[in-house]
Every structure is written in structure tokens, then in C-alpha cells.
Amino acid sequence: MKLFKGGVHPPQQKNTAEKATVPMGVPSVVLIPLAQHLGAPCQPKVKKGDTVKVGQVIGDTDAYVSAPIHSSVSGTVTRVEPVVLSGSRPVMCVEIKPDGLQEISEEVKPPVVDSRESFLAAIRASGLTGLGGAAFPTHVKLNPPKGTKVDTLIINAAECEPYITSDYRECLENTQGIIEGILHVLKWTGIEKALIGIEQNKPEAIKMLKQAVSNIPSITVHALPTRYPQGAEKTLIYTLTGREVPSGKLPADVGCIVMNVASVAFVASYLKTGMPLVKKRVTVDGSAVRNPQNVEVPIGTLLKEVFDFCGGFKSEPGKVIMGGPMMGVxxxxxxxxxxxxxxxxxxxxxxxxxxxxxTACIRCGRCVRACPMRLLPLELDRLVKTQQFEEAQRFHLMDCIECGCCVYACPAKRLMVQSIRIGKDYIRRNAKK
Ligand code: SF4
Ligand code: SF4
Structure with a gap:
């Protein structure tokens, strides 16, 4: 096992680790964005006044890099219009008023999978996009360009961000589902072996996963050093295989595909039931939350209803984050x-x-030592703030994984990630033009 350079050790705060997942029930309304993934947004397939059922497609597109969107409730469409989500431009959304019956759509049936093509088509139809946060359509990830030889499937169960325990609960509550999902992916993609990477601070999950694969030689479980961002794609690949993904390249270019542990478990569930991605396990925590816990939430549920389900706030929140404190928005x-x-x-x-x-940068170099991508965060910050975008690109701005280690390590509290995000956004938009 290799050790990646840089990284930090924020307090783990895994307060909800021992709390079993609680299903939330039907919310009073859902607001479902038609762009929840990297790639092309979906077009609405329903209009105001339509009735919908659970699992029904409400948004889709012919674009390859995309994934359909399904209704998480049965009820009536009350609005189809753009809404500004945090950190993004307006996104077309479908608002649905649930009828409380949770009737399942006739579209929901287990897919027939008998080939690589039908497997990939099923994954697309399921609406699966990377559940670890990347939101990249999974059918695209599992279908690397012709001529690319992938020999290793890496299952990301590291969950290195503070507070978050949703993947840990997946490992404890759905161990068999994870293994079944991995076996499906290996079988239909032809990848030889799978490595499950999980941080050492989760001994119970490591024990259960190891037991589950004890008779399966193609799957092995690896306990990884606890250091943020161990679960970032490139650091995980390096730790488990010693392979370095070059700048501008993909994991498949070094023979690896990385899937989040909840994503691979969902594959098994979808192939068995045909129920697309309509709910998500979410860790609800933070100093302002009355009852921190893991909750299974219908996709599109408003944040206020999720917090209410967890007993509401014990004090007025100063900040609400979707995701962890290091990379969340x-x-x-x-x-x-x-x-x-x-x-x-x-x-x-x-x-x-x-x-x-x-405060002013004191050029101490701590951000440089903390950066797992071996970048110069202080320089990237300066170059973006002075609008030297080409120069910032020359300093590998686009290789930043926005992990936040530089900011965490900085004694001057420089908000480098914000500058880097602005710089990346500017470069991407200019490239499109
Ligand atoms: S850690 Fe902060 S103060 Fe130190 S060099 Fe980096 S930006 Fe400057
Ligand atoms: S946010 Fe970017 S620049 Fe900062 S430590 Fe992470 S990879 Fe490096």
C-alpha cells in the first residue's frame, strides 16, 4: 500500500456512526431538479397537472452523458420551472405534491440483463450517477473508450470527510448488497478484480466486508490509513494500486474504475427490483441539529423537512451545508x-x-504541504484573484480536486478553494465558447 503526499487530519465527528438508518416517509412536497449529474440536463417529460407515480421517468434526454430523473413520490405535478440551486445557475425542476399513496409506476420492473450492452442500458435507465458526490453518470463510467484496458474495480468506502457516516451505514446494513453489486459489475464489464478501500477507523464495517468476501477471491478488502482526502479518486487509486492518474487523464487510463460503495449496492438493488434511484441515505448532523441521525430521504425532499424530521434546530444555524464540511456546498x-x-x-x-x-498570506507553505495534488494553492489563489487565468492553468488549476486541505491548513484563513472554483468555472465557460 502506498501513502499519498499531503492531506490533513480534521476531527472526525462521526457522531451518527452507530445510528441505524431511519426511513423518512412521504414529504409534503418534492422539488426534483432535472440536472443532478455531470453532463447534459434532462428535458421535462411531464407538465403541470399531470399525475405521476413512484419510479416514473419525469426527465430524460438523448444525450449520452446524462441520466434520467424519476419521481420519488406519487402525486400531481404542480410546477415545472427553473429554480436556482446553491452553487449553480437556474436548473429546470419538477415540483410534485404527493398524494401519500406511493403508488408504484408500471415502468418499474426488473430489467432483463444478458449482455454487457443490456447491463449498461439498465444502469442508464436506473438513473444512477455517482452517489459519493461526483454525480457522474455511472453507465458512462462503466463504459470506457475502446482500447482502454481496465483490470481493477475500486470500491470507495473510505468516507474520509468529517461527520458523514452514510456509506458506513451502507456497509453495516447492506453488506451483502454491496458484494452482489460488485459481482454484477465484474461479470458484465469483464473487469478481473475489485478492491474495497475503507479507512481503518471503521473496524466493524471492515470485519463484516471481509467476512462477506472470504470465499470470493476476486474481491478483497483493504483497511486504509485514516487521512483526509483518502477517498478522493486519485488518492484512493494511488493508495490501493500505486498507479498515478496523470494530469488531465481519467482513472480508466491507468486501468481503474472507481465506484462509491452506495452506488455499487444500488446496482444490485436495481437489477433485483427495477426501482430506479428515488431515495438516498443522508447523514443529518451538526451542532445546530437536535437529533443527528442517518435518514433515508425521497429525492427532492426539501431540506427544512429533513431537518424537521430530525427534531429541528436547537439553535439558529449559522451555516447549512450539503455534503461534508471540507467539500460540501x-x-x-x-x-x-x-x-x-x-x-x-x-x-x-x-x-x-x-x-x-x-488575513495576508505569510508564505508559510502549509497549504503546499497539505495539497494532495501537489499544487501551489497560494499561487492559484493569487493568479485567479488577479485574473491571470492562463497562467493559473499553467500551474495546473484544473487538477485541483477542491478538497479544502489548503484552506484547513492555512493559518491566515485564506479562502483559496473559492478562488480556485471561480477560476475553473471561468476556464470551462471560455472553453465552451
Ligand atoms: S498556508 Fe496560507 S499563509 Fe501559508 S502560504 Fe499558504 S496561503 Fe499563505
Ligand atoms: S483544494 Fe485544490 S489546491 Fe487546495 S489542497 Fe485540495 S487539491 Fe490542493
Whole structure:
């Protein structure tokens, strides 16, 4: 096993690790965005006034890099219009008023899979996109360009971000589903072996996974050093295989495909039941939350209803984050929805959520030592702030994985990731033009 350079050790705060997942029930309304993935947004397949059922396609597109969107409830469509989600531009959304019956759509039936092509078609139809946060359509990931030789499937169960325990609960509550999902992926893609990577701070999950694969030589479980961002795709590949993904290349270019543990478990569930991706296990935690726990939430449920389900707030939140404290995105409203790739909702009290004041860089180099991508975060920050975007690209701005290690390590509290995100966004938009 290799050790990646850089990284940090934030307090783990896995407060909900021992709390079994609780299903939330039917919310009063769902707001389902038609772009919850990387790639082309979907077009609405329903209009205001239509009745829909659970699992029914409500958005799709012919674009290859995309995934259909399904209704998580049965009820009536009340609105189809753009809504500004946090950190993005307006996204077309379908609002549905549930009827409480949760009638299942006739479209929901187990797919017939008898070849690689039908397997990939089934994965697309399931609406699966990377559940670890990347939201990349899984059927695209599992179908690398011709001539690419992939020999290793890596299952990401590292869950290195503080607070988040949803993957850990998947490992404990659905161990067999994970293994079944891996076996399906190996069988239909022809990949030889799977390595499950999980941080050492989850001994119970490691024990259960090891027991489950004890008679399956093609799957092995690896306990990894606990260090953030161990679960980032490139660091995980390096730790488990010693292979380095070059700048601008994909894991498949070094013979690997990485899947999140919840994604692979969903594959098994979909092939068995045909129920597409309509609900998500979410860790709800943070100093402002009354009853932190893991909740199974219908996709599109508004954040305020999820927090209410967890007993509401014990103090006014200073910051609400979708995702973990290192890579998550602050939310501007509680009327925004849970998405396919939402793995955590954190509400921090006013003190914890306070954004510290930036002071001048003292050129101590701690951000450089902490960066797992071996970048110069202080320089990237300076180049973007002075609008030297081409120069920033020359300093590998696009290789930043936005892990936040630089900010965490910085004594001057420089908000480097914000600058880097702005720089990347500018470069991508210019490239499109
Ligand atoms: S860690 Fe902060 S203060 Fe130190 S060099 Fe980096 S940006 Fe400057
Ligand atoms: S520059 Fe990017 S990759 Fe490096 S530590 Fe900062 S956020 Fe992480």
C-alpha cells in the first residue's frame, strides 16, 4: 500500500456512526431538479397537472452523458420551472405534491440483463450517477473508450470527510448488497478484480466486508490509513494500486474504475427490483441539529423537512451545508431539495458556521504541504484573484480536486478553494465558447 503526499487530519465527528438508518416517509412536497449529474440536463417529460407515480421517468434526454430523473413520490405535478440551486445557475425542476399513496409506476420492473450492452442500458435507465458526490453518470463510467484496458474495480468506502457516516451505514446494513453489486459489475464489464478501500477507523464495517468476501477471491478488502482526502479518486487509486492518474487523464487510463460503495449496492438493488434511484441515505448532523441521525430521504425532499424530521434546530444555524464540511456546498435556503448525490446535510450553529476573516498570506507553505495534488494553492489563489487565468492553468488549476486541505491548513484563513472554483468555472465557460 502506498501513502499519498499531503492531506490533513480534521476531527472526525462521526457522531451518527452507530445510528441505524431511519426511513423518512412521504414529504409534503418534492422539488426534483432535472440536472443532478455531470453532463447534459434532462428535458421535462411531464407538465403541470399531470399525475405521476413512484419510479416514473419525469426527465430524460438523448444525450449520452446524462441520466434520467424519476419521481420519488406519487402525486400531481404542480410546477415545472427553473429554480436556482446553491452553487449553480437556474436548473429546470419538477415540483410534485404527493398524494401519500406511493403508488408504484408500471415502468418499474426488473430489467432483463444478458449482455454487457443490456447491463449498461439498465444502469442508464436506473438513473444512477455517482452517489459519493461526483454525480457522474455511472453507465458512462462503466463504459470506457475502446482500447482502454481496465483490470481493477475500486470500491470507495473510505468516507474520509468529517461527520458523514452514510456509506458506513451502507456497509453495516447492506453488506451483502454491496458484494452482489460488485459481482454484477465484474461479470458484465469483464473487469478481473475489485478492491474495497475503507479507512481503518471503521473496524466493524471492515470485519463484516471481509467476512462477506472470504470465499470470493476476486474481491478483497483493504483497511486504509485514516487521512483526509483518502477517498478522493486519485488518492484512493494511488493508495490501493500505486498507479498515478496523470494530469488531465481519467482513472480508466491507468486501468481503474472507481465506484462509491452506495452506488455499487444500488446496482444490485436495481437489477433485483427495477426501482430506479428515488431515495438516498443522508447523514443529518451538526451542532445546530437536535437529533443527528442517518435518514433515508425521497429525492427532492426539501431540506427544512429533513431537518424537521430530525427534531429541528436547537439553535439558529449559522451555516447549512450539503455534503461534508471540507467539500460540501453552503445552502442559501432550506427550501432547496435533497439530490441524488446528497450524502450529508449539516447545520452548524452561529459560532461553528462563522467564516473567519482572511488575513495576508505569510508564505508559510502549509497549504503546499497539505495539497494532495501537489499544487501551489497560494499561487492559484493569487493568479485567479488577479485574473491571470492562463497562467493559473499553467500551474495546473484544473487538477485541483477542491478538497479544502489548503484552506484547513492555512493559518491566515485564506479562502483559496473559492478562488480556485471561480477560476475553473471561468476556464470551462471560455472553453465552451
Ligand atoms: S498556508 Fe496560507 S499563509 Fe501559508 S502560504 Fe499558504 S496561503 Fe499563505
Ligand atoms: S489546491 Fe485544490 S487539491 Fe490542493 S489542497 Fe487546495 S483544494 Fe485540495
Amino acid at each position: 453552503s445552502q442559501y435556503s432550506l427550501d432547496l431539495p435533497v439530490l441524488k448525490h446528497t450524502n450529508a446535510l449539516l447545520a452548524l450553529d452561529a459560532d461553528e458556521g462563522r467564516i473567519p476573516e482572511e
